[in-house]
Amino acid sequence: SSGGGSAQDSLYFQSYADVSIHEEMLADTVRTDTYRRAIFRCAAALAGKAVLDVGAGTGVLSVFCAQAGARRVYAVEASSIAEQAARIVRQNRVEDRVQVIRGTVESVELPERVDVIVSEWMGYALLHESMLNSVITARDRWLKPGGLILPERAELFVAPISDLVAEERLNFWDTVKGQYGVDMSCMAEFARSCVLNGEIAVHPVTVEDVLSHPCRFAQLDLRTVTLEELKRVSGAFCCQCFGSSSLNALCVWFTVTFPAEDMPPLVLSTSPFKAETHWKQAVLYLDEPVDVRQDTKVEGNISMYPSEKSSRYVCIHVDYTVGEHKQKSKTFSIPDGHSEDT
């Protein structure tokens, strides 16, 4: 499950060798500013301490840690972007404190145990890419007892939604006759089977489309979670709808929380109720829309686990009941080509 060297890992690390993905992550100010504030808030805990940055990328978090007072930062990065990280470290004159190490965190040797681990490991639907496994492996190998992990906690949320993106796409086939004089309404069923398939769609969900308060269905304490537990992250949910609507999907998102001594904890949220991030939301389309009204219960269980065909791809299995309808199940996965993000 861990360790470098597989063809899958090689492809995975290659995807971080291009500039685009780093541009997208840095341009996401919610992401980068929250990490920056979280790191500077921990200045007292970082002062004179050793830090391990897991999957350092361009090294931005490592430089933040050095600027915040860390004595030594090990910036571990397996992809060739590590070369750029080393240049950035020099350009920011922190090369005496930040050491860029090219390799996987599973195989790297550090000269000491560290006081702090920092990592931006979250993928689509939190667990896509399975990078959390590397953070946990790093914790078990290199973090001193009682050491700090940034972020420290992750939470997964779900809410029923009425997603117009899919509905508008499906309605298109009824408009063709008016447009061109050729009736294509018989495409509806085929279009439905393509659009509402078992793919995890990643796009921004509009607040108005969310049909209930969110329900947290899982949380992970990064100080204690085990690799064994990450093989299946699951939990129950129960949502009560605000009012009458047509429910056609479940929306899944996450938050991660940074510890902050005496201050209230800092939360990086990818909720549809907050500012958009590059993670957007994960949308799971039901096979057909269901009418709900005020207080209709949408409840069930969600299970997330690595795909069998590629362990870096996340699968989401949902058992759900809407109101008095009988229970249904559907399994979703990330389509090819949408493979990488951080």
Place this chain on the structure above:
Amino acid sequence: SSGGGSAQDSLYFQSYADVSIHEEMLADTVRTDTYRRAIFRCAAALAGKAVLDVGAGTGVLSVFCAQAGARRVYAVEASSIAEQAARIVRQNRVEDRVQVIRGTVESVELPERVDVIVSEWMGYALLHESMLNSVITARDRWLKPGGLILPERAELFVAPISDLVAEERLNFWDTVKGQYGVDMSCMAEFARSCVLNGEIAVHPVTVEDVLSHPCRFAQLDLRTVTLEELKRVSGAFCCQCFGSSSLNALCVWFTVTFPAEDMPPLVLSTSPFKAETHWKQAVLYLDEPVDVRQDTKVEGNISMYPSEKSSRYVCIHVDYTVGEHKQKSKTFSIPDGHSEDT
């Protein structure tokens, strides 16, 4: 070069089995309306005649031909969307005139020679997907001497442009310090090597960014062009800039022209000066921007040919000179994942 059966062809036809690509093509009203008008304009030539639709997709062009008076339309389609085409034909009550045949046009057997071939075969930069080869093969096998081909002619154009998309992406790295306090200006060179690589970028070009009148560098007469000639489509170009600007790319696009008896010919244009289509424009980034001023000549030669690694992928080789600068050359190709379109 032709004929079905290869793994590449199998992947290619699979990409047309999903609903999304057909939705995009039909939603492109410039494309579909121009074909519709062109077909109905030819009503006199179609009346009582046999038509072959090469790569019929959902069958929309075949139904147009039947509605315009064709006696018999052979709608040949290799992908599984053929099943939907057959349903659409029945729903529009033209099943007595339109016969959907699942197979490649290279392998199919028709009961007669046809009077007309219609096909929407154009890909990005006109020749991506190499589908024109199938149309020419169909012409040589099935079109009666003097028969009609819709469209009948294709033309390729080029113009120098000042593309802001790339410039803004490259400027991003100079803004990181102001945003987060980490200087990443040293990423500029690496970013330039990633962003201005040899990929054919496909995006809409703004009229204001076009630096000269377009120059036609190649044209194909579909009545006479040979498969041998399609192995390399090339031609010279010479553009004179309107005024002072920073030239950083060449923009390539195409038109196709429909014959129209006594009326002026009907042109489907993908020019940046016309309404946007799903083909957008093909943008070829130079390695570095060059300053131009009024009457600076941008001239050279453009060659288009199938990629060695996959014959459905188009490559574009450009030899060019800007003003008094010495001649440069660059070869471009369509990146993976951008593989399919019609």
